[in-house]
Amino acid sequence: MLGNQSLEQYLGIGLDALGTDPIDNNIDIDKYDRRSFKELKEASSEIGNLLEVKAEDGKSLSKAWSALLRDVWSTFYKILPELTDAEKVDTPYKSMRPMIERLLEDQETAKTRITTMMDEMAAGLATIGAGKKLLEEVQKREELNQALQKADQAIDAQEQGDSSAAGTLAEEAQSLLQQAARDVTRAVREAVEEARAQANQAEQAMAGWGLESADMQNMPLGDRLNMARRMCTPNLKRLADLVGRMRNLARAKQKERVDKNRDEVHSITVGNDLGHLLPLELAALSQPARKSDFYRRYNEHQLLQYDLKTKEKVGRGPIIALIDISGSMGGNPLEWAVAVALALADTAARQKRRFMVAFFDTRVKLTMEFEPGEKSPEKLMQMATVGAAGGTDYKPALALALKTIQDVNYQKADVLMATDGLCQVDSNFLNVFLEEKKRLGFRAWTVLIGGYRPDDNMKVWSDEVWPVRALTDETAGEIFEKVY
Template structure:
């Protein structure tokens, strides 16, 4: 036998260190087993190839995180905070995964880079176990923007707790140090007993204790309180975002086409504390509008025209239904046979053909006086309720809509195509401020142009104002002529007066509200407007 053959059949000396390539393959195959100093579990060179996250993730999750970090200056700044522990950026990613993943699971302890396992894992485990995280994930799961905002809120609060608690700062400093192992020694398991801590006098801490590596000095009580505060902040942010979307009549799907960075800014703007009163009004008006729309749809259902033979169970005469429910088998069988053959006595219904109508245009007075007593907010909420109706949310046919804010000129014009729900446009409407005087002619003239551009008859104009203004005779004559020619209607809501005055000359109907303090009267006026659309 040759020397080559002998060498080929002789195992390399020195154990596993004899063939580094085979060692690496075997280690990868077994998920990072302890095979010496080069093993991830030993803290040696191979440990650097292990992920820093303690939660299971894939390339898609990490790509999403990179996009979020690039899109959000706040998140990027938080991640790069100079006073944060060295392992905090990875912990922030784990927070995002805990909100985004439908079922976040921990990686095996041996599959995480040692420093991040020792420093971050106790906090990740507690976060997953916290009830507030479960509640938040109801609305954030698989929603990139909502998960990003919740992880930002939770991360900010957690970092604040770490900075304010010396015990946590000390723990992260020690746990985040590079491990040095003179021998090929396996790192202690992350589920050894935690350092002893005093029982909370208000109750037992047993259920909240997470076992950690001995020697890490994890301050259990402070860690638990920090995680609870962070999870609470994340849940609160998730609820604010979900409540804001519901209040505006939006869903996460309505924001899918908006670039991620802009989507984050939109969600933050729509859920700002100063928006809450408007959100409440908008939600109330939207629900009122949809209720009125459903009532109108029910009233316009197909009417009975005659009796015919059919197999449509929903149109059967009461006599046929009685036979089908009969306790006598032969009668019931005969009725079912006629139904199957399409020969049951049924109502013949006639339907009304739905014609396309011109746009719905809301004219909102934005003069300085509208900034008093929530008049501007109420008018904007009514306008958004009208936009919701035009989008077909209440069961009515979809139609184009527009909202014009005006004082002595048209300040802003936001237009919606039939069925459109654009969050950016809604935010634009909500952020118009009051100022200046009032004039009717500029907004009404522009509304007429919008109606002409649609090409359809039957446009509806809704004017909401707190000022009575005169229009010229020439303008009024032209407006009335075009209004009749295009079969348009003008409804007006006048706030702060006791009579309609000038508006009664050219409005189909005027609602006069002495003020908005009587919420019932204001709601009734809004409901009647919605019911006439």
């Protein structure tokens, strides 16, 4: 019935489940942890490259080094990393234990784990950073290098059935690490500092885009790691700083609008709302002769209080951004316009508004739509890396905006165009656009970059035009104030 299969194969049980596999981990892990690290190896070429290192004699260090690197990852990833019982660890792998003990003892490890624990991406980046630095230290310090080679030789001997040789080689490896205790401590400290730097850099880069690790959970791990790396490149870091400033400015404008829309005093009425009482009523509490009268009128809802009238709130519609990517927009103009668009995307997500962005030159080159509340890292990165080329023609972009607003999901949208060129929109299209604009009740604004004076054609279809010579936060603030 079993054929050529073993009972374990027939039942689908691995040897490790039966407890017969040698334990090669100094940090206590389970099957889920092993599978997670395997996924990291498959997803990250950097981890793969780290695991293919060789000693000075050309021999692979993959076995001992792979187990060590997995223990490093487990330390950063697990909620409460603990050492495996030393008696249960296979002798050759136990030789690497001093490094893991130093790693757990280092105070910087605990600080790093605040960012990395139970976060596959952050733990992966920390492991890559720590692994590279640890390998660098191992390769330049002879005793550490020899210890790793001895550990690998011990594993080979164990696999060949020579337990005696394996034990001897493992003892030699551990002895080398004990003799080089200072080097071990220094190597681990360097590795942890690099791990923390990598994890923090990624966290700060994501924060610049208004993202958290949770926003990237639906992406494959490899894509998450690659995106985190891209966010840390100089160009995207510079743009992220600008986006962060724009986003903070947008939120400040929203707060100003909220403050302005607070309830206003309409008249004086009677009641018992302590938060709205007139000062003279509150003064009665400090006068014994009037205190009992205050409580009586409180129970009878007869205290004088302000009658507040709430300002009527107007529902906010979707946002459509039209960004000119003609050749002349290259450099600072496009960077500023994209930063404004990204800040508007953040605004739309927080306010649960639909958002669409279209990039155009003489035709619409790229469009992206965000559902209410959506924060898509892939779309944000696509917006951030768009290039500039070609001429300028507003009509295709305006036609797309009009067609989009005719969809019930985009009614009463706010349309913002950012461009540095002037062009004529034919009168037939313009008449249709204006009729639909009035019928559908949407607003349109234009940022004219370069300080040109807007022509009459642009003024006709724009509710307001900002001629901008300097790309300042003040101009961006005016835009955000209109959109809120």
